[in-house]
Amino acid sequence: MSLDVMTREGMPLPANVPARRLIVDAHQWTAVAQQLHEAGAYLLALWGTDERDRSGLFRVFAAFLASDHVVVLQHAMAGDRPVYPSLGRWYPVAIRLQRAIYDLLGLESDDGDTRPWLRHSGWPEDRFPLRKDVSAAATYPNRPRPYPFVPVNGEGVHEIPVGPIHAGTIEPGHFRFSVVGEKVLRLEERLGYTHKGVAKRFEALSLLDGHRLAARVSGDSAVAFSWAYCAAVEAITGTTVSPRTAYLRALALERERIANHLGDLGALGNDAGLAFGLMQFSALKERLLRLNQDVFNQRYLMDYVIPGGVQSDVGPRLIRLLLDEAADIERDVVALRAIYDEHTGLQDRFKDAGQLTPSIAKAQGALGLVARASGIERDLRVSMPWAPYDDLRPAWVLRVEGDVAARVQVRFDEVMESLRLSRLLLEKLPRGSVSTAILAVKAERIGLGVIEGWRGPVMVALEAEESFAIRRCHVHDPSWQNWPLIEHAIIGNIVPDFPLINKSFNLSYSGHDG
Amino acid sequence: MLDILKRIRRTGMLSEALPELGEHEVHVQRIHARLHRVFGRALRIRHIDAGSCNGCELEIQALTNPYYNLEGAGIAFVASPRHADVLLVTGPVSVNMEEALTRAYDVMPDPKWVIAVGDCGACGGIFGASYASRGRVSDVIPVDATVSGCPPTPQALLHGLLLITRHPKPPRGT
Numbered sequence: 285m286s287l288d289v290m291t292r293e294g295m296p297l298p299a300n301v302p303a304r305r306l307i308v309d310a311h312q313w314t315a316v317a318q319q320l321h322e323a324g325a326y327l328l329a330l331w332g333t334d335e336r337d338r339s340g341l342f343r344v345f346a347a348f349l350a351s352d353h354v355v356v357l358q359h360a361m362a363g364d365r366p367v368y369p370s371l372g373r374w375y376p377v378a379i380r381l382q383r384a385i386y387d388l389l390g391l392e393s394d395d396g397d398t399r400p401w402l403r404h405s406g407w408p409e410d411r412f413p414l415r416k417d418v419s420a421a422a423t424y425p426n427r428p429r430p431y432p433f434v435p436v437n438g439e440g441v442h443e444i445p446v447g448p449i450h451a452g453t454i455e456p457g458h459f460r461f462s463v464v465g466e467k468v469l470r471l472e473e474r475l476g477y478t479h480k481g482v483a484k485r486f487e488a489l490s491l492l493d494g495h496r497l498a499a500r501v502s503g504d505s506a507v508a509f510s511w512a513y514c515a516a517v518e519a520i521t522g523t524t525v526s527p528r529t530a531y532l533r534a535l536a537l538e539r540e541r542i543a544n545h546l547g548d549l550g551a552l553g554n555d556a557g558l559a560f561g562l563m564q565f566s567a568l569k570e571r572l573l574r575l576n577q578d579v580f581n582q583r584y585l586m587d588y589v590i591p592g593g594v595q596s597d598v599g600p601r602l603i604r605l606l607l608d609e610a611a612d613i614e615r616d617v618v619a620l621r622a623i624y625d626e627h628t629g630l631q632d633r634f635k636d637a638g639q640l641t642p643s644i645a646k647a648q649g650a651l652g653l654v655a656r657a658s659g660i661e662r663d664l665r666v667s668m669p670w671a672p673y674d675d676l677r678p679a680w681v682l683r684v685e686g687d688v689a690a691r692v693q694v695r696f697d698e699v700m701e702s703l704r705l706s707r708l709l710l711e712k713l714p715r716g717s718v719s720t721a722i723l724a725v726k727a728e729r730i731g732l733g734v735i736e737g738w739r740g741p742v743m744v745a746l747e748a749e750e751s752f753a754i755r756r757c758h759v760h761d762p763s764w765q766n767w768p769l770i771e772h773a774i775i776g777n778i779v780p781d782f783p784l785i786n787k788s789f790n791l792s793y794s795g796h797d798g
Numbered sequence: 799m800l801d802i803l804k805r806i807r808r809t810g811m812l813s814e815a816l817p818e819l820g821e822h823e824v825h826v827q828r829i830h831a832r833l834h835r836v837f838g839r840a841l842r843i844r845h846i847d848a849g850s851c852n853g854c855e856l857e858i859q860a861l862t863n864p865y866y867n868l869e870g871a872g873i874a875f876v877a878s879p880r881h882a883d884v885l886l887v888t889g890p891v892s893v894n895m896e897e898a899l900t901r902a903y904d905v906m907p908d909p910k911w912v913i914a915v916g917d918c919g920a921c922g923g924i925f926g927a928s929y930a931s932r933g934r935v936s937d938v939i940p941v942d943a944t945v946s947g948c949p950p951t952p953q954a955l956l957h958g959l960l961l962i963t964r965h966p967k968p969p970r971g972t
Contacts, residue, residue: 503853
């Protein structure tokens with residue numbers, strides 16, 4: 285059977301984007317993954333479930349982004365011997381994802397790297413907390429133990445350990461640099477420090493409450509995650525939200541994109557020695573957050589997107605304010621962009637720093653704005669637009685250089701494009717209600733929400749009971765794909781450029797760690 | 799360079815007196831003045847994310863924007879807990895950050911204060927306690943004040959800084 289036939293003929297999977305589900309055996313698991321790879325698909329997420337209470341089986345799922353639809357492979361394993369083939373050969377990100385699946389569920393891939401990833405020392409190695417027969421209330425003493433970093437040997441090579449606590453107001457993680465002089469030979473990341481058991485926590489929540497937890501998977505992407513979660517809820521309950529709801533959600537998503545990009549543009553200027561940039565952009569961002577407070581009654585839109593709708597409507601006076609603000613921000617960003625572009629000292633730090641070539645970005649499966657700065661056309665708002673992006677037709681933003689300068693330019697272009705989309709959304713805002721009742725869980729009981737957030741595509745895979753209990757909820761942040769890319773981008777750069785390069789990616793620790 | 803100077807002139811001074819904070823009627827200047835009286839001009843804060851979703855970090859970062867102008871009042875963030883008067887801790891404490899948080903607290907010189915930030919830091923928040931999370935900060939290290947909110951606003955954070963100055967305490971651990 286050809287790949288196209290297989291993926292088109294799989295069962296439709298309820299989702300906000302076109303999605304199919306294929307049930308495969310161990311051989312097909314790798315065969316289809318390989319064919320998808322050859323067809324240019326990317327691995328979006330990999331996760332497992334414990335079905336032993338129902339069928340005696342464990343399952344592992346892989347979601348792929350094909351050109352215009354999502355393909356989900358589902359593979360079952362015997363409860364007493366849960367082993368499955370690694371996808372790491374074609375999708376390098378799978379290796380860390382497989383290590384995480386083992387830490388939480390004890391499902392074993394046949395990959396060579398079996399070091400723990402999310403489990404540091406907080407629970408015993410023979411306890412798999414996401415299994416259904418492990419109590420959510422169980423806690424364990426911490427027994428710190430060393431982590432086997434890959435050593436780099438040679439004349440004059442030494443290691444610099446950094447973290448988990450970093451020097452600024454940022455999230456925790458560990459970076460192990462192997463350097464000669466100031467030049468970086470190799471960087472190895474160790475993450476998982478903010479793992480707080482999100483997946484297990486979901487299973488104690490009702491379907492109609494889970495959006496609050498989803499919004500807090502990565503606070504800077506609250507709209508993206510809560511929308512993805514609500515899209516999954518709406519998919520498995522057959523709920524259609526009003527066009528007005530879709531427009532207001534997109535407005536919130538684009539404001540989240542603008543706010544984060546403004547913050548990053550300021551921080552990137554600062555990391556390259558231009559404090560003026562930080563002051564200007566952080567003031568712009570503050571203005572945007574204050575208008576959020578006026579319009580949505582919250583500075584960060586943690587609880588705006590709710591199942592079936594949005595928390596509050598936006599009236600004509602607020603629409604006027606939002607339109608005026610968009611014009612103000614656009615004028616200021618254009619002026620600041622000219623200053624950044626013409627500032628020789630700044631461009632000297634940005635150019636060629638932390639370069640991620642298009643070939644490495646492609647081979648590693650880069651997602652989101654990092655991919656778009658390395659010449660890869662990856663934006664689900666364009667390639668598989670869900671409502672209302674099918675009305676809006678967002679433009680591609682693309683750069684090919686793959687350095688810090690390119691990631692800065694992509695942010696500038698995306699701020700301008702998001703301002704344009706925000707104006708369109710406000711001007712064309714359809715009439716109607718902003719809430720739809722969620723009635724009943726459909727027979728499939730499984731659904732997907734995929735939303736292109738400011739960092740890249742976030743995914744929520746949800747399985748619920750008829751009682752509205754959440755049976756399993758897996759969330760995926762694109763930082764999983766992009767963290768390993770920094771290990772590539774830093775090679776040959778100097779240690780003092782790491783903060784700038786790291787900031788240009790601005791990945792989520794919390795979103796990754798779960 | 800000329801463009802930058804023109805822009806700075808046009809932007810003007812944004813630092814402002816903030817709206818009143820309800821019953822406390824606290825303005826930024828009053829907070830600043832009080833902090834000066836207690837700490838002189840050298841209040842130093844070390845922030846530690848002990849497992850946060852990163853929402854609180856965004857609002858802590860906002861304290862340094864021109865509107866709140868924390869550094870203008872002599873309050874600054876430092877890179878080491880050894881240099882800090884106040885530990886500002888966010889998140890439910892993840893088990894994977896428990897050791898790092900405890901070690902950072904232990905190396906702070908006395909007198910020292912700990913403020914648990916956000917609903918998670920104050921009471922465990924939506925994550926609570928589990929195999930992966932110890933819940934609120936006070937279950938791991940001693941806490942002197944909490945600032946609720948998800949995330950707390952910059953005004954609430956400033957208010958939290960003020961509160962510890964109202965309840966000075968004897969140095970701990972001497």
